[in-house]
Amino acid sequence: MSATDLLPPTPELTHLAQIIQLAVAPVFLLAGLGAFLNVCAGRLARIIDRSRQLEPRVLASRGExxxxxxxxxxxxxxxxxxxxNAIFTTVLAAVLISLVVILLFVAFLTGTKVGxxxxxxxMxxxxxxxxxxxxxxxxTRLGTRTIRVRAHILEHEAEEHD
Known part of the structure; x- marks a missing residue:
């Protein structure tokens, strides 16, 4: 007995399969946005860690x-x-994509025209x-532009030992 014997294709079932196919692309997009959010969250964590490392040094430092x-x-x-801000706009995109998928199924179930x-x-x-x-x-440009190796480090030469 095959799957087609259990569920004979009906126009409604065929239409539902098409809706599911339409919903798959946005769901893959959600997965990609999730990966991007993971990158953003990792970057944010590293920036926060660096600022926490600097805080006590700022308080203890003087001069230059x-x-x-x-x-x-x-x-x-x-x-x-x-x-x-990048995280906010990406989460907003994910919410909007989720609404797209929901509306695809609402349109199927209710016959409402929501195209x-x-x-x-x-969009x-x-x-x-x-x-x-x-x-x-x-x-990323802000980070690479501001994190520079100081000139005296680049020009430093080790002293020779006798």
Missing amino acids: EHDRLIEEIRVLDRRIAVVN TAIALLF GSMIATGWGFAIFLHE
């Missing part, structure tokens, strides 16, 4: 070292805000996804 540490901790604070709403939600999710990626790009 203090100024350098203050500058670095300000940049870290800015990066925390930027990563949080325009689905299209607008999907909104793509805008939020792109915006999240752009914010993340900004954060």
Whole structure:
């Protein structure tokens, strides 16, 4: 006995299978956004860890070292805000995609015409996804631009030992 013997294809069942097929692509997109959120969360954790390492050093430092540490901790604070914005827009995209999937099934179950709403939600999710990626790009550039090896380290030569 095959699966087709148990469930003979009906127009409604065939239509439901099509709806499920339509819902699969957005669900894969959700998985990709989840992976991206994992990257963002890892980056945020590293930035927070670095700022916590610097806090006691800032309080104990004076002069040029203090100024350098203050500058670095300000940049870290800015990066925390930027990563949080990337996370927000990516989660927004995931919520909008979830609504797309829900509306696909609502339309199937109720016969309601929600094609325009689905299209607008999907467009909104793509805008939020792109915006999240752009914010993340900004954060990575901010991080690489501000984390520089100081010139005296690059020019340092070890003393010769006799």
